[in-house]
Amino acid sequence: MSPDNQNWYIDAWAVMDGYAFASLRPYGSIDASVTFFVAPPYFEPEPVASLATALAATRGHFQEGFWHRREEVPFDSLAQVVETVRRAYRGGGVDLNGAPLKMVPAPRAPEGPATIHPASLVDENMHSTWLDLRGVFLNGFTSLTGREHFRQLLAELIERAIPTLVPKFVGYSICGMLAELTHHDVDRSVRARELSAWIDRARALGMRVEIHFPRRLLIVHSSEEELGFQWNVPELADLPPSFAEITVNIEYRTTQPIEVSPYVIPIPHLFQAETRRKYAAIPTLGHLLAVATADRRYLPSIQSMHELIPLLVLGLARIPSAILPFYGFPPRHGSPELRALSDRAAAWLADAMPSEMLRGHIAEAALHAFVTNLLRGEDEEEVLLAATEDDSEPPQLLNGGEL
Amino acid sequence: MSRLEDLDSVYFSTRRWANRLTAYLERHSTQNAFLSANSDAVEVIARRRDLGLRMGVNMPAHALLLFLRDQRYKNAYERRPEAGSQGASSDTRRRVDAALFPPPKRPQDHYFGAALLGGTGVRYYGDYCVVLKEQATVIPDNTQVLDRNSYDAVFSPLSNVEEALPTVIQRLRGEWADDLLPIAKLKVLTGLADAPRLATAGTASEALLHDESFVEVHKPGSFGPDDVHEVRESPADAAVEADLAARRARGQILSPEEDIWLTRRLEVDREMAARGLRARIVVTTGRTPR
Numbered sequence: 001m002s003p004d005n006q007n008w009y010i011d012a013w014a015v016m017d018g019y020a021f022a023s024l025r026p027y028g029s030i031d032a033s034v035t036f037f038v039a040p041p042y043f044e045p046e047p048v049a050s051l052a053t054a055l056a057a058t059r060g061h062f063q064e065g066f067w068h069r070r071e072e073v074p075f076d077s078l079a080q081v082v083e084t085v086r087r088a089y090r091g092g093g094v095d096l097n098g099a100p101l102k103m104v105p106a107p108r109a110p111e112g113p114a115t116i117h118p119a120s121l122v123d124e125n126m127h128s129t130w131l132d133l134r135g136v137f138l139n140g141f142t143s144l145t146g147r148e149h150f151r152q153l154l155a156e157l158i159e160r161a162i163p164t165l166v167p168k169f170v171g172y173s174i175c176g177m178l179a180e181l182t183h184h185d186v187d188r189s190v191r192a193r194e195l196s197a198w199i200d201r202a203r204a205l206g207m208r209v210e211i212h213f214p215r216r217l218l219i220v221h222s223s224e225e226e227l228g229f230q231w232n233v234p235e236l237a238d239l240p241p242s243f244a245e246i247t248v249n250i251e252y253r254t255t256q257p258i259e260v261s262p263y264v265i266p267i268p269h270l271f272q273a274e275t276r277r278k279y280a281a282i283p284t285l286g287h288l289l290a291v292a293t294a295d296r297r298y299l300p301s302i303q304s305m306h307e308l309i310p311l312l313v314l315g316l317a318r319i320p321s322a323i324l325p326f327y328g329f330p331p332r333h334g335s336p337e338l339r340a341l342s343d344r345a346a347a348w349l350a351d352a353m354p355s356e357m358l359r360g361h362i363a364e365a366a367l368h369a370f371v372t373n374l375l376r377g378e379d380e381e382e383v384l385l386a387a388t389e390d391d392s393e394p395p396q397l398l399n400g401g402e403l
Numbered sequence: 404m405s406r407l408e409d410l411d412s413v414y415f416s417t418r419r420w421a422n423r424l425t426a427y428l429e430r431h432s433t434q435n436a437f438l439s440a441n442s443d444a445v446e447v448i449a450r451r452r453d454l455g456l457r458m459g460v461n462m463p464a465h466a467l468l469l470f471l472r473d474q475r476y477k478n479a480y481e482r483r484p485e486a487g488s489q490g491a492s493s494d495t496r497r498r499v500d501a502a503l504f505p506p507p508k509r510p511q512d513h514y515f516g517a518a519l520l521g522g523t524g525v526r527y528y529g530d531y532c533v534v535l536k537e538q539a540t541v542i543p544d545n546t547q548v549l550d551r552n553s554y555d556a557v558f559s560p561l562s563n564v565e566e567a568l569p570t571v572i573q574r575l576r577g578e579w580a581d582d583l584l585p586i587a588k589l590k591v592l593t594g595l596a597d598a599p600r601l602a603t604a605g606t607a608s609e610a611l612l613h614d615e616s617f618v619e620v621h622k623p624g625s626f627g628p629d630d631v632h633e634v635r636e637s638p639a640d641a642a643v644e645a646d647l648a649a650r651r652a653r654g655q656i657l658s659p660e661e662d663i664w665l666t667r668r669l670e671v672d673r674e675m676a677a678r679g680l681r682a683r684i685v686v687t688t689g690r691t692p693r
Contacts, residue, residue, distance in 0.1 A: 015485035017463030018660065019529070030495055030557065037527055039463075041643065041664035048527065052554035053615040055495065057528055058479055059515035061466040067490035086660060088486055093663040097670040098468040259651070261666070286666075293659040318662070322654035348656045370486045 006033060007074035008081050010066040012057035015370070018043070018089030019062065021054030022081040027072055030055070036078060043086045045078055068362050075361075084363040087354055091367060093290030094374040096263060101377065104281040105176045107269035108231075116229065118270055118306035121164045129156050130305040137299055140356035147350055155346035158312050159338055162205065162331060163222045165309045166316070170202045171220040171229050172268035174209065178218070180266075182238040196246045197260040205316055205341070206330035211236065211244040223330045223338075262286035262317055267310045274303035280375040285314045287375070289352075295371040296354040296364060315345030406565050407574055420577045420585040427589060438592060440601055445520075445588045448607050454521040456583055457537050457632065458546075458620045460514075461529035464667040467634075470533070471674050474627045480511035499553050502572040503621065514625055518548065518583060518618035520591075521608040523637045523685050525617055531671065532635040532685075535622075541630045542622060544580035549619040550590065551575065579620070586618055587611050605686075633681040641684050644668055 005026050013020040018040040023032035035054055036045040048054065058064040066073045066084075075081045095101070122130075133153040141147050177195045181188055199209045206223025216236045221228040236243075263286030272282060279301040282288050288310055292298045302308050323344065325331050331338035358364040407415040413426045424442070432438045449456045462470060470476055479496075483489065500510035516535070517525055524532035535541050549572070555561060556571050564571065577586055594610030611618065647665050651657055657665065675682050 013486070014463055014466060014529075016465040017529070018664075019463055019527070021527075039527075039530075041647065041658075041661040043660065049615055050555070050558060052552050052558050053527060055554040056515070056552045056619075058493075058496070060460065060476075060478065060528060061462060061482070062528075063482065063484040063486070064479070064493055064496070065490050066487045067484070068487055070488070070490065072490070073487065090659045090663060092465065092485075093659070093666075095465070096663070096666060097674070098465065098472045263666070289659055289662065318656055320651050320654045320656060322652060344656065352659050366487050 007076070008078055009072050009074060010081060010085075011035065011051060011054035012062035012064065013066055013085065014057075014062045015085075015088050016092035016095065017061070018085055018092070019057075020081070020085040021048065021051075021057060021062075022075070022078065023051055023054065024078075025051075027074065036081075038082055038085055040086075040089055043082050043089075045082060066363075066366075068366065073362055073366075075363075080357055080361065080363070083355060083357045084367070087294045087358075087367050088370060089294075091290055091294030091371040091374065093294075094287050094371060096286070101375070102263075102283040102287070104276075104283045105266040105269055107273070108172070108175060116168070118165055118168050118309065119304055121168065122305045123160075126157060126160050127305050129153055129160070130308060133157065134300060134302075137353070140359065142356065150353075151343075151346045151350035154312070154315070154349050155339075155342040157308070158315065158342040158345050161309060161312055162316075162338060162342070163224045163227055163333065165306060166205065166313060167202075167207050167220045167222045167227070168229055169268065169271055169309050169313050170198075170205075170207060170209075171218060171231055172270060173265050174198065174202075174218055174220070175231050175233055176266040176268060177264070178211075178233055178239070179235045181243075182235045191264075192243070192246065194260065194264040198265060199246060201260050201317060201321075201324075203327060204321070204324040206325070206332065206338075211246075213241045213244050223332050259321060260317060262289050262314060265313075265317065271307055271310050273307075275301055275307045278303070280372050282310075282375065285310060285317055288314055289318075291371050291375065293352045293354060295368050296356070296358070297368045298371075299353065311349065312345065315349040316341065318348055319344050404563060404565050407561075407571065410560060410564070414589065415574055417574065420582040420589070424585040424588055427592070437601060441592060441595060442588050444601055445591050445607050446584065448520060449584055449587060454608065455537060456587060457519050458516040458535045458542055458622060459519040459524040459532045459635075460516040460535070461524040461526065461532050463529040464531070464664075464671050466529060467531050467533070467671055468667075468674060471628055471678060471680075476514055476625050476627070478511065478514050478625070495554070495557055498568060499557060499572075502556070502569040503547070503549070503553055503576075505569065513547075513621045513623055516620045516622060517612055518587060518620055519608075520587065520611045521605075521685065522612055523635045524612065525615070526637065527615065530636065530640045534632045534635060535626060535630050536632045541626060542579055542620075544578065546579035546623060547621040548577050548579055548583050548586060549575050549621070550577070550586045551619065552615075552617060553619055583618070590618065628678055628680060631680060633683055634675060635683050635685040638684055638686055640668075 006024050008022050008024055011021045011023050021035055021037050023035040025032040030051055032051045035048050035051045037048050038045050136150050136153065141150055177198065180186060181191050202209055208221040210219040212219065213236055216233055217230050218233045219228055219230045263284050265285040267282055267284060267288060282291055292311055325337035325341060329337050331341045413423055413430060416423055428438055428442060448454055460476065504510045504513060519534060556568060561571055577583065591607045591610040644665060647657060647661050
């Protein structure tokens with residue numbers, strides 16, 4: 001607390017919308033020295049003339065202050081307030097439009113004894129890099145050097161994952177999207193465009209996607225031509241054979257590529273099977289964007305290296321089409337395209353991960369509760385209390401990667 | 404300690420708002436021949452169909468999506484906190500509400516908005532300004548209005564006067580049909596000061612709702628999308644939206660919050676179009692850019 005008994009307090013807060021007023025004032029008082037307002041997308045604090053403007057906001061959709069156990073939550077600085085509001089806004093991306101949360105994809109039936117589990121594609125180097133990455137994140141990085149180390153580790157993991165684990169993820173996600181096309185309650189044309197955009201994105205990342213109608217098979221080839229995975233997709237029986245044409249290679253396009261929304265890419269069960277036991281199931285990459293960038297506990301909750309893959313794919317999926325490798329220059333091993341791709345995705349992820357500014361602050365637990373509440377649809381207050389009982393970070397991974 | 408009328412004997416008098424306006428004009432029109440003409444101009448502007456005196460409620464994107472989904476606007480008494488736990492009931496809120504809504508009125512039956520003459524409302528409360536229809540079935544004639552943000556009454560200088568809070572509020576309140584126009588005229592005319600020129604629609608619009616300063620409306624009962632005249636957006640937000648989309652098209656990776664903000668605005672566009680709600684980009688002065 002500052003010498004004159006003043007702290008920063010949130011006066012009014014539209015959590016889901018990222019609008020907030022905060023004042024420097026004594027606890028429970030309306031005698032504010034200054035009052036600031038922040039809002040998305042920039043979250044640049046601007047002073048307002050009167051605290052009355054903040055209080056009037058609570059007449060509508062702004063909650064009154066920020067409370068924990070009937071006490072107003074104090075902040076040491078305006079920067080801490082802004083970080084809380086910004087991260088809650090990101091977390092609110094779990095509920096993008098007020099519609100019920102999208103269903104978490106059900107596990108697909110095992111493909112048979114020859115099925116390659118993603119965990120088996122994690123080599124020693126990758127596993128060791130993942131442990132380093134996790135350690136750096138848990139220790140926190142406030143300096144540019146620390147952030148650069150974190151980014152380099154991410155880039156290394158992305159580069160290693162692109163030939164094998166990324167196609168594995170993409171294949172499973174396409175299976176899920178193909179299955180959804182057979183549901184009668186969806187707009188098939190909209191869904192098909194989304195799938196088409198995702199397949200285009202996979203191609204720009206160096207993968208080749210094939211749909212074999214007669215054999216009801218999906219095949220995803222890696223950027224390294226000799227590698228690939230195949231899936232049985234019985235749902236193809238319910239789609240017209242002409243549908244396979246969406247995967248036909250078109251080397252030159254006259255129209256702008258469609259940007260793929262992360263909210264339409266399902267996260268396959270296999271890539272969150274362990275993590276969801278201790279955290280919460282996350283339906284799509286869009287929901288993951290919200291969770292992972294809002295809740296500092298998400299990354300350490302990942303139980304195995306292969307379950308980090310959705311986050312790495314998210315980084316790749318956020319790269320705008322304009323700077324993806326041209327189809328003629330696939331990101332093969334050792335190529336400058338692969339390095340550039342990995343660096344760009346890693347830089348975005350490193351910047352997007354929650355900072356440690358709120359370490360030890362009640363807001364950190366509240367953000368975790370807020371996000372898991374949105375994912376699970378549980379009562380906010382109960383979850384917040386449960387979260388604050390154990391305010392510590394999740395345990396370190398044991399050697400071997402799985403708890 | 405001073406009394407209310409010491410602050411301004413005309414403005415804070417016990418007379419009805421129309422009489423206060425007349426007194427104000429009598430006091431000042433000898434020095435400013437434009438005052439009466441401007442008073443008439445505000446009246447014309449207030450009755451214009453494109454501008455008009457209306458109630459507006461600003462909402463950010465998610466709040467607007469929930470409003471459209473639930474088909475009903477909720478006030479503070481109907482909401483739970485989205486983050487953290489339920490706080491202690493604010494003593495300030497209870498005092499102000501008690502003064503605003505003496506029995507048999509109840510605060511939980513009222514929904515707050517701002518009076519508009521064109522424009523996009525109070526931007527601090529949301530980037531979308533939901534403007535209600537001016538029909539009496541939506542805004543009854545006896546709807547309570549206050550010449551300012553009701554919380555202003557608990558801050559200096561109004562908090563320092565001899566009169567108790569209920570008396571201060573009593574002096575500042577009026578009704579939609581009889582008092583809003585004189586209140587609006589007084590706010591606009593005092594904003595124009597001694598300017599020797601006629602007020603334009605844009606000037607009047609800005610003077611009535613300027614930045615943090617607004618005339619408060621306490622609508623009895625909630626409202627739904629069917630009661631909405633139109634939804635207004637500011638060019639500034641439209642420009643940010645276009646800029647983010649252009650930056651992405653040029654190959655810049657957006658931050659998570661930029662991404663979510665942009666995606667939500669697309670969701671709002673989609674929902675409003677699906678429901679046939681009229682959406683317009685309007686500059687602060689109440690004019691449509693094109």
